[in-house]
Amino acid sequence: DTGVSQDPRHKITKRGQNVTFRCDPISEHNRLYxxxxxxxxxxxxxxxFQNEAQLEKSRLLSDRFSAERPKxxxxxxxxQRTEQGDSAMYLCASSSLRDLPHYxxxxxxxxxxxxx
Amino acid sequence: xxxVMQIPQYQHVQEGEDFTTYCNSSTTLSNIQWYKxxxxxxxxxxxxxxxxxxxxxxxxxxFQFGEAKKNSSLHITATQTTDVGTYFCAxxxxxxxxxxxxxxxxxxxxx
Numbered sequence: 001d002t003g004v005s006q007d008p009r010h011k012i013t014k015r016g017q018n019v020t021f022r023c024d025p026i027s028e029h030n031r032l033y034x035x036x037x038x039x040x041x042x043x044x045x046x047x048x049f050q051n052e053a054q055l056e057k058s059r060l061l062s063d064r065f066s067a068e069r070p071k072x073x074x075x076x077x078x079x080q081r082t083e084q085g086d087s088a089m090y091l092c093a094s095s096s097l098r099d100l101p102h103y104x105x106x107x108x109x110x111x112x113x114x115x116x
Numbered sequence: 117x118x119x120v121m122q123i124p125q126y127q128h129v130q131e132g133e134d135f136t137t138y139c140n141s142s143t144t145l146s147n148i149q150w151y152k153x154x155x156x157x158x159x160x161x162x163x164x165x166x167x168x169x170x171x172x173x174x175x176x177x178x179f180q181f182g183e184a185k186k187n188s189s190l191h192i193t194a195t196q197t198t199d200v201g202t203y204f205c206a207x208x209x210x211x212x213x214x215x216x217x218x219x220x221x222x223x224x225x226x227x
Binding site: 093 | 147204216
């Protein structure tokens with residue numbers, strides 16, 4: 001399977017705990033994105049990487065959120081001191097500049113976070 | 117930042133009927149993308165429109181980009197139950213990186 005994969009698929013945590021999610025993009029895709037989606041809404045951009053460089057972060061992103069892509073391949077998203085409002089589906093997507101002029105993003109299955 | 121309004125929010129049709137969803141922006145867009153998300157699934161890229169007045173077809177799906185590049189539509193001819201899902205339009209920023217999604221149109225098709 002050469003699609004985007006995410007782990008875990010589901011995470012239940014207690015308020016105040018830290019959680020970390022992993023995303024493995026499509027091989028050789030140099031761009032990787034994190035989104036958050038809540039019920040009835042479209043995906044909301046969080047941050048994106050080109051190779052290992054984090055090029056943009058949403059201004060709405062709390063400083064409790066941090067993301068890394070150390071080797072330009074997989075990425076992790078960490079949420080510290082989780083709050084109930086963090087409950088959502090966290091989606092990862094990847095794309096390639098070599099797909100020009102097609103810039104579609106390929107999404108993974110997501111990690112559903114529930115904060116109790 | 118850029119914002120997009122998508123209408124309707126929800127539509128329920130009988131199988132065989134047509135369906136259209138509209139995406140409107142107050143600003144001129146560089147391009148627009150469309151995604152489909154099945155219930156319980158993740159968004160799947162359908163198409164990108166770039167040129168003013170562009171029309172693209174994928175089988176029963178027809179995508180249009182307005183002449184002023186401020187609106188777009190997705191039309192499905194003769195819907196099937198497999199068309200069920202939420203259809204999102206998404207605006208891409210000028211750097212061709214991040215996407216701003218609309219709230220989507222949820223389509224329900226009854227057999």
